Amino acid sequence: MTTTQVEILEKEEIKLVGFSVMESLNDILANRTVGILREDLDKRKNEVENREGDGIYLIQLYSAGGWTPDTPFENIVAVKVSSFAEIPSDMITHVVPAGQYAKFVHIGLESEISHTYDRINDYGPRPFDVEYWEDIHSLETEESEIDIYIPVK
Template sequence: MEARIETLAEKKLIGKYIEMSFTENKTFQLWSGFMPKRKVIRNTVNDNLYSLEVFSNGHFDNFDPNKTFQKWAAVEVQNYEDVPDEMETLLIPDGLYAVFIHYGPASEGHKTYHTIFAEWLPNSKYTVDDRPHFAVMDHKYKKDDPDSEEEIWIPIKNRD
């Protein structure tokens, strides 16, 4: 699996989040609550959707699938001047990311993540950094269509 290494410029997002764990996945509930309201968000940068995970520092040390994190559904905005009711802001700080393309239905995404964390990352010169992880879904994203594509952004830093 190939990675594209990118330095991300800071991004401002507006959306909703839910506390969840890998064993208690509430992604469907999150997106069901977000999608009907996303059009009330003004000054969006583009039509891309962001699915993000904000983990506590050291979340992947002694990994526990029951440990909770924030799961976000969001869009990128130019500024935070008009934040709709029931929405929150999230700032993704600038930093280094490994970017992967997941090809195929969203339901098969776990296979791509497994390859990233079990094969690519251990064999790279990088380790996971404590910044948001996210997927970008643009016009190529078609949910459960076998021709769907989405970008997966993993925050990285050089190994010590």
């Protein structure tokens, strides 16, 4: 498992369509909630109009009161769209704001991503972070790469 802070970069806003769930990290791990939503979205992504690419995003929005593994927070699993059109009735929209982001890359098994977050957490609390999975079917391989974007203040 290798992690690298690749760069600080400017990102344009990202328009997303997908699913949202409010759950703690411990519940997500116990119930595989995000994994199930990711698989459901992968099966249904062709229903999303104006979709760009096959990758899937995870947006984790943290509450202002501080984060613990038992504190529920919003998790959005979504695909990128060029513009919002007709949205499937059980899906939501979300916009990741444009701005400056630190990009980290987690290389290796997704199940070991906590090691990467331990390093990222050294930078202090943040309002949200963004994961990008290009291929969800290879996440438990040694070659898997997950891009993680952290907003820079």
